Amino acid sequence: MIDRLRDIVGSKGLITDQSEMEPYLTDWRGRKQGRALCVVLPATTDEVAAVMRLATAERQPVFPQGGNTGLCYGAVPDSRKADKSGIVLSLRRMNQIRSIDRAANVATVDAGVILANLHEAVHAVGRQFPLHLGSEGSAQIGGLISTNAGGTGVVRYGPIRDLVAGLEVVLADGRVLRDLAGLRKDNTGYLLRHLFIGAEGTLGIVTGAALHLHPLMANSAHAWVAVPDPAAAVALLAVLQDKAGPYIEAFELLSASQIQLVARHVENVRIPFSAIPAWSVMIELSSVDASTGLSEILEAALGDAFESGIATDAVIAASERQASEIWHIRHSVSEANKKEGIGVVHDVAVRTSDVPGFIAAADRVSSERFPEAVTQVVCHLGDGNVHYILMFAHAYWAALADKDAFALEVEQAIHDVAAAFSGTFSAEHGVGRKLTQELERLCDPVRYELMLQVKQMLDPDNRMNPGVLLPSTKAAAEGRAT
């Protein structure tokens, strides 16, 4: 097997040394360790296809890997079979930007292109690719697509799913689906690409993508607005959508408890209000047109909001420095929370209109079942994505007998609240190996059956990233599908 792999990808494309393999076998936070026969690094789509044909003949599992920046262990190889430990297939050598079509606003890239490199290349021709997240210096396009990455721009541009104009995918058996025309309109049958977006490498290997580009922004305005409660924040969002819907770049709701932690643990925090407001919203508007009066639009909208009582105080940034001071607080949340204690963070989403109800219900559950926790809310309100956090003191956590079991108990309690609002337990982080049981527990049964049928159709031997997303045994899949 190893020799035949070397024939396909050359010595440069193969790692068999255990210590060199290490970074490919462990998640980036060092929490999970997997194993594999070797790491293969093909340089072309044809090489990927040849590797997949060989893996099919040898009945070896394949674990596709992008930048290995996931949070749910979806890139950790683990076949659970001693004799078929499988191969890690890294896309990192496929790192070419194939073309940038400025008129069509489409960039065509290899799956291994790092997000930050794409940003740089399209900026150079006056365009942006509006996907931004903390790991953009190492996350790769193929992995971002396979996990349907979100990031901070979702309220305006959607997740990466909405930015994909086409895909090139190598299927489990080595067939290549070529769908890179990047057409804006095509009504010739079933659109298959969405099956592979967010499939976490379980249906095929994304080797290339056509991506929609957007114009650069020339102008922005920033505000921090105190609101009496989450319902008022929802009403404020609606007012802003009337006046400035297409300009909303960010709309972030924070609880006082969260801002207090930032003020306690982080340097250079300036609170422009006389007291930290119980609830507040940080807003960014931006426009491609430098003459758009964004601050005036904000002022007018806030004027209406004060009159109707949905805003109680507000600061509009008068300078870039003031804008940075506002967003410094938002971006310091993780740092502050790490210093405070052990936070069990949830990544749920409900409809924007249901966010106030969800928060109230989650607060009730938390105070009844986990009275030791202090709760914080950090919410991308425009997406309905609530990071609802239960913060436990280090001492309390250290004394727990079974930390994993306790964390699961907390998570399930909050997931159940989201489910009661037809919400999701994983808005942007995915399922990976971490949440497969929650998926089986909470997914609509018909949808789950269909997912198993799709898996059976495209990967009948369950060799593509087995154990991720769906149960790892073929029998389990068949048991549900029939």
Next chain:
Amino acid sequence: MIDRLRDIVGSKGLITDQSEMEPYLTDWRGRKQGRALCVVLPATTDEVAAVMRLATAERQPVFPQGGNTGLCYGAVPDSRKADKSGIVLSLRRMNQIRSIDRAANVATVDAGVILANLHEAVHAVGRQFPLHLGSEGSAQIGGLISTNAGGTGVVRYGPIRDLVAGLEVVLADGRVLRDLAGLRKDNTGYLLRHLFIGAEGTLGIVTGAALHLHPLMANSAHAWVAVPDPAAAVALLAVLQDKAGPYIEAFELLSASQIQLVARHVENVRIPFSAIPAWSVMIELSSVDASTGLSEILEAALGDAFESGIATDAVIAASERQASEIWHIRHSVSEANKKEGIGVVHDVAVRTSDVPGFIAAADRVSSERFPEAVTQVVCHLGDGNVHYILMFAHAYWAALADKDAFALEVEQAIHDVAAAFSGTFSAEHGVGRKLTQELERLCDPVRYELMLQVKQMLDPDNRMNPGVLLPSTKAAAEGRAT
């Protein structure tokens, strides 16, 4: 069968009288006539599911029907089996708007809601559903979704696929996939809904939908710009995208030959140029914010365009009346062409950047193979969607021995040109019964195999709208899938 159907849907929900069935059996232009056992009109999703279970037990084909406004005969029932002529399943009695969620910008509706009624309902709460087409007074949401309808707003809002936040679908066997949460973010496995969008009723019956709403526009600007050639129009679009990308509501390229026909056959046509330009572009910008200086943005962009020679003359509408005069010409194209002769109209799309190359190549093919035709171009340039028209004199057409065969010859010649640019032969009209052979001929083979596999997975007995999109015999499907 009929009695058991009546038990499910009641007498109000069943038509068996042949003359009453007539409108459901014939396409709206009266070109194709089908047949069926009866027409069933369920009032609820549960009734649809019960009908599908019964049809499964009785092995009867099912032909879902919306407003019956398609152009490719996708709603004409034709099982090609004497003993199993099947039932037409009309969604027209499922016509309730279930809810409008202003904060989440989501409307949830029955599939039988007529598009114009949805427009009215969401306008009443200060929102728009930005899908507009000629048939909006009778087209239904379910049919629009099943054909992935386009219309005039695609350059800004995308086709209806981009406006669907969730679906409710009754599967061939009567299972119901409920996906109406309408979340903006959900990363819990395969997203199945895109399989049913544009599937033309061959995989399941769309019974409900959650739809994204957009803010109303407060402000617009209109221009008609003469350009030297299609390449200059592409360059002008790029300039405008830099300055005003998010405001572009329409960007329509027309050949002089097309405008001449409108001037010849239509009343009240005003050409504001000294002569009809060889090529010209009609532009609309719009904004939610009344203070946006759209005319100033247009003027600045056109100033740059004049300097670089990509525009040679231009008129910016100074009043609503002038704007109407411009768009009157665009909207009179069909009327003018019908009066002129027999137009073989193509609905191809290529990338915007390939439009000039496509037009040049199509012109060459036309003049070599069909010298009797005059060609016209009407192009949604922002989408790369070219309606390339070969116009034949009535007398020439009347003298043709086999008109259908000749039309097919013309169509295949132009489709081949589009295919050479990785383009599509059906940008927005779909496949229906009209273009199934073109799909088989031109589709990427791996994609076609996968489409057959998907069909096999969701409709193994080929009872859902058989003969539409894919070959009508089960054997044909199996032959390709294995």
